[in-house]
Amino acid sequence: MPDVSAHHFGVTVTDLDRAVEFYREVLGLDVLDRFTVSGEAFSEGVGVEGATGDFAHLDAGSARVELVEYEPEDEGTDPDTEPVNRPGAKHLGLSVENLDRFYEELPTDVETLSEPRTTESGTRILFLRDPEDNLVELIES
Known part of the structure; x- marks a missing residue:
């Protein structure tokens, strides 16, 4: 293969x-x-x-x-704004060096799901939505 x-x-x-x-x-x-x-x-x-x-x-x-x-655009559907845990849900994952600084510098009109969080595994994450309501996950690297 x-x-x-x-x-x-x-x-x-x-x-x-x-x-x-x-x-x-x-x-x-x-x-x-x-x-x-x-x-x-x-x-x-x-x-x-x-x-x-x-x-x-x-x-x-x-x-x-x-x-x-x-x-032509598919006029029969709305952008998928379902939660990330829904089967078939999608998100784009990107890494940043300093998540807190990135969060502090975000424009005020950018929607985030929460402030930066540290998961049980020690991973620091932040989810936000782009202007089309797509989920973007930022991971601290």
């Missing part, structure tokens, strides 16, 4: 510019590339007829965060 390694972690958003601004300004991720993909092969690959995706790849160290805004 071939070796598998992380390339990117994808997050679908409704407003790519707003999401890029958040991930760049609040989380400090650099934009590596922005591009658009469409056509029959893409539509078939993602299983959405007539799909076009506007993408932004951001540098998250050993992997990328891929933000994508699709057209």
Whole structure:
């Protein structure tokens, strides 16, 4: 079996510019590339007829965060804002060197689930929501 390694972690958003601004300004991720993909092969690959995706790849160290805004947008669903313990729930995990300093420097309009906490295993964590209500976990490294 071939070796598998992380390339990117994808997050679908409704407003790519707003999401890029958040991930760049609040989380400090650099934009590596922005591009658009469409056509029959893409539509078939993602299983959405007539799909076009506007993408932004951001540098998250050993992997990328891929933000994508699709057209046509799925108008029948709302963003998943369910708790992280719900089966199928998802979150993006990123590490920071000093979680307390990161928390103190967050803009006041960024929603967090709590202040930084230390778990039973000794791991320091902080969950916040991006502008699309996606959960982002910050782990102190």
